[in-house]
Amino acid sequence: MTNPSKAKGTRYEGEIRDFLNDRGFTVRRVVQMGTKDQGDLHGYPLHIIEAKNEKSLRLPEYVRQAEREAINAGEPFGVAFVKRPRASTGDGYAVRSIATDARLMARMRDMEAALQAVAPAAWALIDKQHREAA
Structure with a gap:
């Protein structure tokens, strides 16, 4: 049995990847290994992307997580892409400090x-x- 929340998050990561790749980027999902998470998506210039598709928004937590994971991945910027309910991928939110x-x-x-x-x-x-x- 799979975790429905994890499946929803994985699906959203794929939607972001496809959206950005359709616009000329080369973004890929990454598999987490070890204890230092390096974000959900790489290949967005100078960034790691932390993808969030949750019912309740916790923006401060998302920003802290994205910034910490950018450091772990050796990138200068972290950004959280947050799903907007009942909206297309491109209408979601990019959140940073x-x-x-x-x-x-x-x-x-x-x-x-x-x-x-x-x-x-x-x-x-x-x-x-x-x-x-x-």
């Missing part, structure tokens, strides 16, 4: 400035593509 988000945005700002300085045409093309995707 404000401190983590500020570190991520500082990195993006600095990388954008560096790219713009050395390859302005490439930067402009990428900027245009992402603005049109919104």
Whole structure:
């Protein structure tokens, strides 16, 4: 007999993986080994993803878990992807601490400035593509 909660979580991990891979990422589910959990999904640049599909939301716990597992996996950022009831995968929530988000945005700002300085045409093309995707 299988655990229904575990099956629900595993199914949600697969939905996230498929959603992100359909958008050009190479995300994979990971099997936990040893005592230091390294998150549910890897391959999302610079992140580990902790997937949560629970009836009651416990956001502080999810953020702490994602950040701890990012450290265990050697990634700079952790994010919890939380299932939104009766909504599609893309309408779920990405949850992180404000401190983590500020570190991520500082990195993006600095990388954008560096790219713009050395390859302005490439930067402009990428900027245009992402603005049109919104």
